[in-house]
Structures are given as structure tokens and as C-alpha cells.
Amino acid sequence: MAIDYADSTSTPEKLTLLVFIAAIVIGNLCVYITYLVRADGKHWSNMFVLGMAFIDLFIGGFVLPMRFISAYGNPLTDKLCAALAVGESCAIAAVIYTIAFMIYTRLYNLKHPTTYIHRRFLVLLLLVSWLGFFLFYGIPFITNYSSYLIILVSTTSNATSYCTTYTTSIYHPLWMAYTEIGAIYGLPLLAIVIGLILLTKELCKRRPRKLEAPERKMYNNERKMTWHVFLIGVTFLCLWFPWIIVRIVIIFYNTHIIQSTLQITYYILIIKCVLFPLLYASTNASFRGSFAIYRHQRIVLNNRVWAVHNPNRQLTQYHRGY
Structure with a gap:
């Protein structure tokens, strides 16, 4: 199967990708350093912070460098191309589900404030979901990657290759595309929107009157944690929703205009990997350690x-x- 694609060789795009790689790696390494030095490791939110930082490090340390090499250096081999597609797809799915898990863990914590949330259960939940994504994407690609690769024909040089651009990496059969739309994008996004609405209701509640100083301090701390989860969810939704919409559209209508639009929304999506370490440090008191x-x-x-x-x-x- 061969399709046309437009080359991406502009210098600004090349420099932008390099800046993203450096910012993502440095920012998320600082997340782990901050956790080891200052964080209150007993709080449940730190497990999601570390999980998302690990995913972002994988994107900045493996996915984006492979994209850079494929677009501006030597073409990737068929196996590396398949590994890139599997890794990137798993990372994107893992981020979406981690945000949903974090929102509903916070809602559960608000409804059951006296219940202690075991961190090992959250870690197990993240690991099981990551394993599920790897099985969904990895088994078809690894066992039969040669039939999933698309031959790309350049509109400028007439050369053929594969995995050269982000928008035309690896072919998704219809059964996988429909499953991806429903299980990877649709259901978790709907859950995130509903969860954010419920968090908004919690934030709109008035503070109880006649609270003693310790109770008032505890109330303020709990409210800050709710704001932390809410801001992460809203930021994620604003940055990722355009990419998800275009990503679904390109499955059915693959044109040059849609390819260019998806490339732009992909860079907007990657901004999340840079912004989230700043959100962790500025809104999660348990992570940055001030209250602790x-x-x-x-x-x-x-x-x-x-x-x-x-x-x-x-x-x-x-x-x-x-």
C-alpha cells in the first residue's frame, strides 16, 4: 500500500522538535529529583505524578528522537518503525487513562475522606493498564509488522520509504481503528469530562462555617489538591482534544491538509509534556513538599x-x- 505525503524539512520545525526534546527530558527528570528530595512520598497523588513523568520521559527520550531521526536523518528500519508506532501509541493511551484514573481517585477520596488509599494499588492499576495497551498494540505489530507498514511516496523527491512522517507512520486496520476510537479515545475522554464536571461541583461548594484552625487548614489543603487534579485535567483536555479529533478524522480522510493539521495539533499535544512538570510543582503541595x-x-x-x-x-x- 502506497500513499502520498508532503516532506517536513523546514528548519523551524526541526528546531522546535529539538527544543521539545530538551525541555521534556529536563523537566521530567526534575520531577523525579523533586520527588526524591522534597516530596511527601506517602500521598497517593505522587504515584500518578511519577507515572505521567515516566510516560513523558519515554516520549521525550525515545519517541521524539526517533521521529527526529526518521524525518531528518537516516530512514528507520521496518522493525524500528514498528517499535516506534507501538511505543508512541501505548504512551498516548497511557496518558489518557492515567488522567482519568487520577480524577476518579480524587473523587473517591472526597467521598471517603477517612479511607486510606494504598499506593501499591494505584501502581498496580497503572502497570496493568500499560500492559493492556502493549498487548493491544504490540501483538499485531510485532507478530505481523511487515503487513502493517505503508510505503510512502514523497511528492518532492519521488522516493519511497516508510515511517518518515508522524502522520503516515503505520497502517491501522479498521478493527484496530474502531477499537482505538471507542476504547482509547472515546470512553476515557467521556469519563474525564464527567469527572471534571463533578470536580467543578466540589470546587463550587461553600466552605463550612465555624471551622477550627486545624480543620480550616485541612479543608484548605484538600481544596488545593482538588484544584491540582482539576487543573491537570483541564490542561490535558485543552491540549489533547484537537489532536484526538483530527486523529480520528485522518483515519477515514487522509489528505495533505489533514496531515498538516494533525502535525500542528501533535506539537500542541507535546506541549503537555513540558507544562505538566510545572503544574506538579506549582499546584501539588504534597509533591513539592511545602506542607510536608x-x-x-x-x-x-x-x-x-x-x-x-x-x-x-x-x-x-x-x-x-x-
Whole structure:
């Protein structure tokens, strides 16, 4: 199967891709450094932060460099082309589902504030979903990748190749395209929109009156966490929705105009990988450690005062974050 495509050899596009690669790798490495140095590791939100940072590192460290080499360097081999398509498809699906998991974990936490959310369950949930995406994309591509590759014919040089541009990488058979539209894009996006509506209702609730200082502090911290999840969900939706729409359209109508539009929306989509580390640091207090450090200092001070007034007794504190 052969299709026409337009070459992407502009210098601004090349430099833009290099800037994205550097920004994504540096930003998400800083996420892990911040987690190791400052974060309150016991909070459930950190598992989703680390999961999304890992996905973004994979995109910035493998997917985009492979795209760059394929477009501006030597053509990829058929196996590398298949591996690129599988890895990129799995990463995109994993991001969508991770956002949905994070939103509904927050909603569950709001409805059951006294229930402790075990981090290992969240890690297991992420790993199982990633394995499912790999089986869905990987088995067809790996076992029969030669029949999934498309021969690309350049409109300028008349040369034939495959996996040269993002928009015409690997052929999706109709059964996979329909499943992708429903299970990878449609259902989780609908769940995300509904979840954001429910979070908006929570944020619109008035603060209870006559709260004591500790209760008021706890209420403010919980509200900040709700804002954190809400902002991540809204940012994701704004950046990814145009790409998803064009991605669905190009399955049925593959023209040069749609290819160019998809390329633009793809770069907008990649901006998410750069913005999310900034959102983690600016809106998630448990991740950046400010509340955790303050609470730790307060507990240490209280323990010292208690030890002075009660030298024969010990106080045990259990620190859970907020």
C-alpha cells in the first residue's frame, strides 16, 4: 500500500522538535529529583505524578528522537518503525487513562475522606493498564509488522520509504481503528469530562462555617489538591482534544491538509509534556513538599516541648501528609 505525503524539512520545525526534546527530558527528570528530595512520598497523588513523568520521559527520550531521526536523518528500519508506532501509541493511551484514573481517585477520596488509599494499588492499576495497551498494540505489530507498514511516496523527491512522517507512520486496520476510537479515545475522554464536571461541583461548594484552625487548614489543603487534579485535567483536555479529533478524522480522510493539521495539533499535544512538570510543582503541595516540611517541623517542635514537660513519656506521631 502506497500513499502520498508532503516532506517536513523546514528548519523551524526541526528546531522546535529539538527544543521539545530538551525541555521534556529536563523537566521530567526534575520531577523525579523533586520527588526524591522534597516530596511527601506517602500521598497517593505522587504515584500518578511519577507515572505521567515516566510516560513523558519515554516520549521525550525515545519517541521524539526517533521521529527526529526518521524525518531528518537516516530512514528507520521496518522493525524500528514498528517499535516506534507501538511505543508512541501505548504512551498516548497511557496518558489518557492515567488522567482519568487520577480524577476518579480524587473523587473517591472526597467521598471517603477517612479511607486510606494504598499506593501499591494505584501502581498496580497503572502497570496493568500499560500492559493492556502493549498487548493491544504490540501483538499485531510485532507478530505481523511487515503487513502493517505503508510505503510512502514523497511528492518532492519521488522516493519511497516508510515511517518518515508522524502522520503516515503505520497502517491501522479498521478493527484496530474502531477499537482505538471507542476504547482509547472515546470512553476515557467521556469519563474525564464527567469527572471534571463533578470536580467543578466540589470546587463550587461553600466552605463550612465555624471551622477550627486545624480543620480550616485541612479543608484548605484538600481544596488545593482538588484544584491540582482539576487543573491537570483541564490542561490535558485543552491540549489533547484537537489532536484526538483530527486523529480520528485522518483515519477515514487522509489528505495533505489533514496531515498538516494533525502535525500542528501533535506539537500542541507535546506541549503537555513540558507544562505538566510545572503544574506538579506549582499546584501539588504534597509533591513539592511545602506542607510536608511545615508539618514535619511542627511535629519535631511539639515533640521537643512535650519532652521538656514530660520527660518520662514519649509521643508517637504518624505522619500521613494531607
